[in-house]
Amino acid sequence: MKKSITLLLTFILTFNIFFVNNSIISKAQTSPTKSAIITANTTYLRSERSTSSSKLKTLTKNNIVTVTGYKGNWLKVKSGTKSGYILSKYVTIMKEQTTTSSVNFRKGPGTSYSVISKLPKGRKIYLISKSGNWSKIYCNGKIGYLSSKYTKGKYRICIDAGHQTVGDTSKEPIAPGSSTLKYKVSYGAVGSYTKIPEYKTNLNASKVLRDILESRDYDVIMIRDINDVKMSNIKRAQFANKNNCDLAIRIHCNFAEESDTKGATIFTPASNNKYISSNAYKSICKQSYNISELINKKLKNKGIKMLGNEIYPTSNLTGFNWSEVPCVLFEMGFISNKTDDYNLNDPAYQKKFMQGVADGIDTYYK
Structure with missing residues (x-):
């Protein structure tokens, strides 16, 4: 076992975790559409995922x-009668919420700003962003602000299926302001027995998790719902942010x-990260570890084999270091092992694994 754990940790530092996700199409429903707001002064709805x-x-x-689809750095969207593609950096996917009491809808984030209207309890609103204790929202065709304490909504989970059809070995900073560089997206591995590329297995499993979470009333967005994308680890973290x-x-x-x-492992952001030391980051570390512990317990309850210490805090992942929200990374198993390789590409096993993940999330949030 010591030899296996040593190989695992060596591999973490050298090859497999450069960060992202993939897999096959689940047979459940597709994600529900979501409203989004254009944040660029001017941009274009395009016929294909290309600026040309x-x-x-x-x-x-x-x-x-x-939004009708998640295509990495592009989103598939509908505007009026036109359907096409837009770069995701020019869009914010709004989060549906409701007011918890009668509340003033204001022109700015503070009580000194004039009131646009008074919204009744239970009014549907759409969150654009938060600034301190104030939420910037879209409601009744207008944009304004509400005190965040008067709003509620579903928990939003971002699922990042690791890797993509073609890796990107150009480099980007491992953390904000860092001179240490890592590959934007590594190529990932290929199943030794199934010969299925990791990026496909990851996406298939991610879609299973999406469907389970949506059936449990979570608001889910995907980094990608196809394999042919080009999106770096920084961009993936920023998308969730x-x-x-x-x-x-x-x-x-x-x-x-x-x-x-063989066996699954869970990675979380390390609080003793040499690249980041802010209080905001340390708060993310604590939340991420607490969620990981609950998920780990639920996975073992499902009979999922775990490896080594099971949960590994790490400072070596670009996606963690750029994240502003709690984050967890799963290595679902070893596709170099015959049992794991076949299990991870089996829809029934994927469902069992992701039910364990969802059970842990439920325990934390509900």
Whole structure:
């Protein structure tokens, strides 16, 4: 066992975790559509996921669109009768909430700003962003602010299926302001027995988790719902940050030279991170570890085999270091091991694994 754990930790530092996710299509429902707001002064709805593709429509700041798909750094959206693609950096996916009492809807984030209208208890609103104790929202065709204590909504979970069809070995900073660089997206591994690339397994499992969470009334957004994307680890973390997520879940598979090494592991941000030491980051570390402990317990209750210390705090993941929300990364098992490789590509096993993950999330939030 000591040899297996040593191989695991060596692999973590050198190969497999450069951070992102993938997999096959679940047979459940597709994600419900979500309203989003344009944040750029001017951008374009395009026919394809390319800035050289034809422009279907000009969109301006505060236009509202409907998100129908998650294509990495592109979103598939509908605006009026037109459907196409828009760069995700120009869009914020609004979070549906309701007012918990009668409340003033103001022009700015403070009681000194004039009142646009008074909203009744139970009014549906859409969160754009938060600033201190104030929420910037969209309601009745207008943008304004409410005190955050008078709003509530579903917990929003971002699922990041690790890797993508083609990796990107150009480099980016491992943390804000750091001179240490890492690959933007590594290629990931390939199942030694199934020959299925990790990015496909990751996406399939991620879609299973999405469907389970949505059936339990969570608000879920995906980093990607196809394999052919191009999105770095920093961009993935920033996507969860800007879209008001409560938790980011990152799905991966592991690989080792020894074919008998097997079992799942959980990674969380390390509080003794040499790259980041802010209080905000340490708060994320504590929440992430608490969620990880609950998920670990539920996975073992489901009969999922765990490896080594089971939960590993780490400072070596770009996606963790750039995150502003609690985050957890799963290595679901070793696709270099025959049992794990076949299990991780079995829909029934994926469902059992992700039910354990969802049970842990339920215990933390509900």
